[in-house]
Amino acid sequence: MTHPLPQRAAIVATARESIERGSRSFAAASKLFDPVTRERAWLLYAWCRACDDVADGQDHGHGMTLVADAPERVAALRAATARAFAGEQVGDPAFDALRIVAAETRLPRAFADDMIDGFQLDADDWRPRSEADLYRYCYHVAGVVGCMMAVVMGVDPSDDATLDRACDLGLAFQLANIARDIEEDDRVGRCYLPVEWLVEMDIPPGQHMKPPFRSRLAVLARRLADRAEAHAESARAGTPALPFRSAWAVLAAAGIYGDIARKVAAAGEHGWNHRATTSAAEKLGWIARSLGQAARRATLYPPTPRDPALWTRPRGERPANPTG
16 A cells, blocks of 8 residues: 655655754744745754754754764764755655755755765764864855755855855854854764864863863854854845845844853853743844844945955855865
8 A cells, every 4th residue: 555645745844843853043033934934944943853853863953962873973963964956855854845946946965065064074984174164164064055055045056155155154154153163072982172262271171161271162152152243243144145034034133142152251160050041022122123223234245345355155066075
């Protein structure tokens, strides 16, 4: 007996549940999109969330654990993603969500492959040595998601200038994540702070969470927050290229997520006593504030060249080694 394939509406409903469980911040911002873009954003999020959960042995971004078969998990993600882009029915709601959104937009497969390269870095127990390494990692796990979201919003995949701004937003989010999750990452043996930064602060390898080094760690958290804000500001300058409701969602997300990095930085050496979050009232405040910003985005963010000092995503052919 054959079972009917799940309808698009059912996959969208599952994707909506995924974003509501996985990220209240993104769920709140996604509601500002027009209905078509909103559903496609949910579909893309579902795939991103599922990949992250499989790679890190977690449930909707919570309870990260050490996994013994990380390379095999990443290989499985690659295979299922390839099937989705080939238009095959994968049988997993998250990958069928990717199949749908890839078919409905001009989503380049190279972007999806770039993201999985980020999970490969974690599977290989990779660590950033330099700030450039840190940015490359942030691109693979988040900056490229910004690029994919831009395509979902209707940006042409060849519009490098707008995609660079979208990448900036993803970089800002990931830098905030790294600042917030330093303690959580340390519990599973990970550290995304560049080795050169730790050497600069005279923090011995693997000791950054120890009490004697918390004040020095707070300096690095502030640095991450400052880098995140610089990229978020650059991302805001890309919103005039977006439809009004998409710009509203982007500006709201930038404010909501930016609060996370700001809170960690403001807490100093106590920044990891509790996981930094934004309250419902704070989210609503940013949604209201960003409405005005979106309405005046052409005036607030006039056309100016992107700051050449900011790290820029790779162009052209994907590198054989994403760390190089």
